[in-house]
Amino acid sequence: MPADLVPQVLAGNRRALARLLSHVERGEAEAALKALYPHTGRAWVIGVTGSPGSGKSSLVNALTQHYRANGETVAIVAVDPTSPFSGGAILGDRIRMRDLSGDAGVFIRSMATRGSLGGLARTTRDMVRVIDAAGFDRILIETVGAGQSEVEVARVAYTTLVVEAPGMGDDIQAIKAGILEIADVLVVNKADRIGANQTARALKTMLELGHPAARVYHHGQYMTVEAAPAPVAEWIPEVVMTVATERKGIAELAAAIEAHRQHRLRDAGPFDPQALRAELFERAREALFQQWLQTLSPDTIETLIQRMHQRELDPQTAVQQLLAPPSAQEHGHARP
Amino acid sequence: MTTRVARVLIAKPGLDGHDRGAKVIARALRDAGMEVIYTGLRQTPEMIAEAALQEDVDVVGLSILSGAHMTLVPRVREALNAVELNDVPIILGGIIPEEDYEPLKALGVAGIFGPGTSTEHIRDFINNLVSSNAR
Structure with a gap:
């Protein structure tokens, strides 16, 4: 019985955690999830999304090492796509996380989307809650390689990183609706490559179009706007440049995440009522549908x-x- | 309730760098509807055991072309047992001389697949293994 694993999971038993996660993934752990919910809310959940090959796994690897150096425990949920034809999957995110191997303060779990299209699997949120209850300080969720509209991670994570590699396209790409809108921190990874500054600039310009600023970046320099708008309490995403494979910019990235965490703690907190409302409706919709289908x-x-x-x-x-x-x-x- | 999807770890212990076979198998198992956790090259037995534990896999598949299988396989088995994964079977592929088959099976290797084995055969073997070992 999955529920029997609950005390061991709360005691930090890694094998029980791994087993329970499998039950959750198969949708057979209702009782365990109910029992663990009161123990959630301690971990800070960070989502990492971006296009395939932008360096999400390497960034997760580097960020985890940074947190480990500070003595924090880290769990990683890495999502890769399920084949639409066979239902199988290749989960290969561990390849770039081998530095973390052998560290008892790190737990890595790979999962396949199993048909979901939003960048996560249907059960990712529940798996994150189980890991949270198991007592990890940080949980990093790595989404599938995302295009423009895989925005589900922003509803599960408390701080969302959107990772871009140089050469993302022109600045109209940057103001299109979708994935860039969910970023709390924008990361230009592979910043040692040609075009990194241009990409960072396009993203900064995009942010200024949405958030009235006292100074704007124009013709290569900052210019003061005549009537500076009153400062707003709203979070304005930061743009951070990194080279994950060389650990460059990782401390700056962690600082940006921390700034956002402080902002969110002053604001809605980790459990955002809007996200909870969406979850409640989603679960009710699914339950009603299943109930109705039986009739x-x-x-x-x-x-x-x-x-x-x-x-x-x-x-x-x-x-x-x-x-x-x-x-x-x-x-x-x-x-x- | 979702149907049971087999989860298979594919790893290359030791130092040989020939991962084409492991990739072919990973791809074939993907096409057979399995979830393959691919860990890549140069894994230590401890890394393999830890990955198998965290990923809660049904089977561990090792690919060894270095000739060091008689040394590596027992170590992987010990590492798996050390994290209480005694019930997780090992299957083996690569260049394994036939005279080593029996000793390896005595060490608890469930199946050995040399060059020329059809991927269908491996798929069916794993499916049988998983359904008979259902936890």
């Missing part, structure tokens, strides 16, 4: 699909018929 006969569904296939029935009407009370549903089977 339907497979025949009803097949008949509707067949009629949609024959172009006799449009999808909108099909849904209306599914949602109609049973007596009306039977009526729906008859041809009009």
Whole structure:
């Protein structure tokens, strides 16, 4: 029984933790999750997202070493994509985290998305909570290589890093909606490469367009705006340049994360009511759907699909018929 | 409830740098619907055991082409046992002379797959192993 593992997980048993995480991933640990929830809220959860090859794993590796040097324990949840064809996956993030091997203060868990599209797996949030309850100081979530719209991590992490490598595209890419909007800290990794300064500049300009600033970066220099706007309490993301493989800029990155943590602790705190509302609705939606699905006969569904296939029935009407009370549903089977 | 997905660790202990075989197997198992945790080259037995523990894998697959299998395999087995993963089977691929098969099996290696083994055979072997060893 997964729930039997709870006391061992709370006592810091790594094997029990690993086992329980598997149960959570398979969706069979409701009771354990309930029992562990009161023990959560201690770890600071940091999300690391960005395009494939931007250096997320190397950055996680370097950041973890930084925290370990400060005596903090670190757990890493690294997500890689599941094949849409076979359902299998290659989870390869550990390759770039070999420096962390053999350190009892580090726990690394790889997971596959198993069909989710938001950059995380459906169970990542629950796994993070279990790890939190197990007593780690920092939890780093590494998303799949993300494009523009995989923004799920911002709802699970308390501080979100968006990692860019030089050469991200022009500055219109930088003001498009999506992934850059969720950044609390923007990281230009591989900053020793050509174009790093341009990328950092494009990101800074993007931030200034959204946040009225007293001085703007224009023609290569900072210029004072005539009427400086009143300072706002809102968090303005920082842009940090790093070379993760050489540990450059990592202390600055950790400082930016800490600044954001302090800001968030003054503001909503780790458990943001908005994120909790979204979670509650999401879970309720899933539960209601499953409950409702049980009330339907497979025949009803097949008949509707067949009629949609024959172009006799449009999808909108099909849904209306599914949602109609049973007596009306039977009526729906008859041809009009 | 989700169906059980087999989780397999693929690791290369020791110092040989030939990882093509390990990658071919990783890819084949991915295509067979398994989750493959690929740890890369030059892993110590302790690193392999720790990864197997953290990832809660069903099977540990080792690829050895250096000829050091008679030294490395027992050490990996000991390292796994030391973290109480006695029930996690080891399978082995690479260049393994046939006269070593029996001694290796006596050390608890569940399966040995030399060059030319079909990936389907390995896939079926792992599936059987996982379903008979379901925890």
